[in-house]
Amino acid sequence: MARVSRPPGFDMTFRPEKATFSPPWSVRLPSTIYFVAATIVALGVALARFFPMDSWLYREVVLGDQRRVFTSAAAATIIFVSALASIIRQAMAGVIVHPDGIETREIMSLGVPRVKKLAWAQIDRVAIPRSTQADAKAAPARTAAGTPITKIRLDLWNGHQQFLPDVARVGDLALALERVALARAIPIEGGTGLVDEILGEDDA
Numbered sequence: 001m002a003r004v005s006r007p008p009g010f011d012m013t014f015r016p017e018k019a020t021f022s023p024p025w026s027v028r029l030p031s032t033i034y035f036v037a038a039t040i041v042a043l044g045v046a047l048a049r050f051f052p053m054d055s056w057l058y059r060e061v062v063l064g065d066q067r068r069v070f071t072s073a074a075a076a077t078i079i080f081v082s083a084l085a086s087i088i089r090q091a092m093a094g095v096i097v098h099p100d101g102i103e104t105r106e107i108m109s110l111g112v113p114r115v116k117k118l119a120w121a122q123i124d125r126v127a128i129p130r131s132t133q134a135d136a137k138a139a140p141a142r143t144a145a146g147t148p149i150t151k152i153r154l155d156l157w158n159g160h161q162q163f164l165p166d167v168a169r170v171g172d173l174a175l176a177l178e179r180v181a182l183a184r185a186i187p188i189e190g191g192t193g194l195v196d197e198i199l200g201e202d203d204a
Contacts, residue, residue, distance in 0.1 A: 014179075016179065028090050125187045152164040152173065
């Protein structure tokens with residue numbers, strides 16, 4: 001059931017501060033592990049020549065490169081650059097709340113980023129799942145049709161829906177969106193349950 005929003009025109013000039021929300025650790029962890037492993041390999045190859053000549057690392061890297069067409073240094077460089085690119089791609093993903101709207105960044109197949117920007121005026125409704133609320137035992141928030149809300153969803157002026165990608169601080173993102181929705185009289189489904197408390201403290 002949609003929550004009652006503020007009267008139209010309450011504060012259509014409200015501009016939130018810019019905030020960046022990165023993907024959760026479950027998404028970033030594989031790239032992080034890959035980068036750490038690639039760094040260890042690169043350091044091992046770079047330092048191999050300083051190891052004793054009878055050591056395994058010296059034999060495999062320095063002596064082994066004498067009979068290889070593709071050297072260990074070249075392979076380590078490619079692996080490290082690939083891992084660094086993976087970290088950079090993950091850093092580009094997430095959600096950014098701008099004063100004038102919201103921006104989503106997702107990594108598609110082959111590592112191609114997809115960026116979508118929406119102005120606040122393009123958003124007709126905001127749906128916030130109950131999982132972002134402080135009371136985890138409460139019944140899940142539902143749409144007007146009775147369907148549980150599982151992800152933050154933006155209903156757009158053209159009839160399309162935009163589901164926001166998963167982020168690490170989903171509660172903070174939901175709170176920021178709810179503040180904007182209340183200030184700009186955008187209807188809300190679900191909600192964090194925290195904005196009313198904050199507004200009540202301010203009024204007091």
